[in-house]
Amino acid sequence: MKALVKTKLGPDCMRYMDMPEPVPGADDIKVKIFACGICGTDIHLMHDEYPSKPPIITGHEFSGVVSEAGANVTDFKPGDRIVTLTAVDTCEECEWCRQGLRMLCPARKSVGSGCNGGFAEYVVIPAKHAFHLPDGIAMETAALCEPLACVCRSVCERASVKAGDFVLVAGAGVMAQLTAQVAMANGGVVIMTGLKNDAERFAMAKRLGVFETLYVDEGEPLARVMELTGGMGAQLAFECSGAAASAKFCLEALMKTGQYIQVAIPGKPIPFDMDMALYKEITISNSYASERTSWLIALRLLEKKLINIAPLASSILPLTEWEEGFRRTIVKEGFKVLLMPHPEDLKESE
Ligand SMILES: [Zn+2]
Ligand SMILES: [Zn+2]
Structure with a gap:
């Protein structure tokens, strides 16, 4: 064969x-x-x-x-x-x-x-x-x-999305779109972040029901997240791109006591502001397949x-x-x- x-x-x-x-x-x-x-x-x-x-x-x-x-x-x-x-x-x-x-x-x-x-x-x-x-x-x-199934592991088994939670999904590729779908099935209100070249992917995300899409490489994306979430930040952030800048943005956009979940494999060590995670009492999780x-x-x-x-x-x-x-x-x-x-x-x- x-x-x-x-x-x-x-x-x-x-x-x-x-x-x-x-x-x-x-x-x-x-x-x-x-x-x-x-x-x-x-x-x-x-x-x-x-x-x-x-x-x-x-x-x-x-x-x-x-x-x-x-x-x-x-x-x-x-x-x-x-x-x-x-x-x-x-x-x-x-x-x-x-x-x-x-x-x-x-x-x-x-x-x-x-x-x-x-x-x-x-x-x-x-x-x-x-x-x-x-x-x-x-x-x-x-x-x-x-x-x-990998995304169900992240969203349903390694994190806890409750109805009405603001869920930041960082990335606009397949894993991000699947994460958004499963988060929405759990009642999450999804804000997807991406780069300017993600316009087509954002169009798909909107078509599939995400609440808001947000370019992180223009304007004031953090201010926009705060505006969308009533000044509190997101309850959960799923990092689906593996990029250091994206991990940083997730941490900043999370509310105090929020959940950070690493979905993508960065493939190399990336910086992560553990002090900020501590000061905000962020729970850090992840999933392996x-x-x-x-x-x-x-x-x-x-x-x-x-x-x-x-x-x-x-x-x-x-x-x-x-x-x-x-x-x-x-x-x-x-x-x-x-x-x-x-x-x-x-x-x-x-
Ligand atoms: Zn064994
Ligand atoms: Zn695979």
């Missing part, structure tokens, strides 16, 4: 190439990939800024259809539409595994970085980590379940149509055009780029 492989560490490491088709074990399912989203992590992975074990088939944000189920698998059958959590290979013995915090397992191997992923025609995963895709969710949208509980929230929000994320799947390309997809992701063109190893499936799904 064809797959997009990180062949080695170092530059010029990505190849679209033949790989052996995976064979499911007794407890596994073999999944025919429908679409797999390109994530910022894939770009980091390509540049060795995120750990991986090459040679490895990349991609972790996918939707697919079961093509084969192992002998012991009872809850999935060929034809079932699925998505899967990413921490598919953990020790199951350590305290973190026992507590259901699989991302924290020291032996964790995640799909697309530690074990083979979704930029391929097929992938094999343990059936116990898959989720049935509820009816009414398009396969394209389903490929956004993984980033959505997603756990099973986060997926259950994500799928329920989608199934019950409490959020609108379909427009964020902004381009769909055949897997053969992965370089163009990576380019669009790097230059932040549109929102999520999906790659399809079987592009003919798109017509059938319409």
Whole structure:
């Protein structure tokens, strides 16, 4: 089968190439990939800024259809539409595994970085980590379940948004838009911040229901936040860009006793005014990808149509055009780029 492989560490490491088709074990399912989203992590992975074990088939944000189920698998059958959590290979013995915090397992191997992923025609995963895709969710949208689950971890499990809270979402990309959607589902009043070149992204945010968008590179953005929040500042700030200036703005725009939540991975140490956080009694939180509980929230929000994320799947390309997809992701063109190893499936799904 064809797959997009990180062949080695170092530059010029990505190849679209033949790989052996995976064979499911007794407890596994073999999944025919429908679409797999390109994530910022894939770009980091390509540049060795995120750990991986090459040679490895990349991609972790996918939707697919079961093509084969192992002998012991009872809850999935060929034809079932699925998505899967990413921490598919953990020790199951350590305290973190026992507590259901699989991302924290020291032996964790995640799909697309530690074990083979979704930029391929097929992938094999343990059936116990898959989720049935509820009816009414398009396969394209389903490929956004993984980033959505990560955001559900941040917003619903690692922070506490109450109805009427002012929620600052710093950034206007996919993660920020998803964060805004989930914060709004919790009753938050979202103020999204971005830069002047985020005009199109802001238009999408407005279309998807955010209360206010705010350029932080013109005018007096902090004064504007205070004006919007009755002089108090925001109850919560989700930092979704990874930029130091954005972290600083979040801290300034928060009300005393507010919550600061780091969603994006800065990728390097960034300055953070701990004195200001202390003087304002800011609670600092963050989240690392997603756990099973986060997926259950994500799928329920989608199934019950409490959020609108379909427009964020902004381009769909055949897997053969992965370089163009990576380019669009790097230059932040549109929102999520999906790659399809079987592009003919798109017509059938319409
Ligand atoms: Zn991702
Ligand atoms: Zn473990």
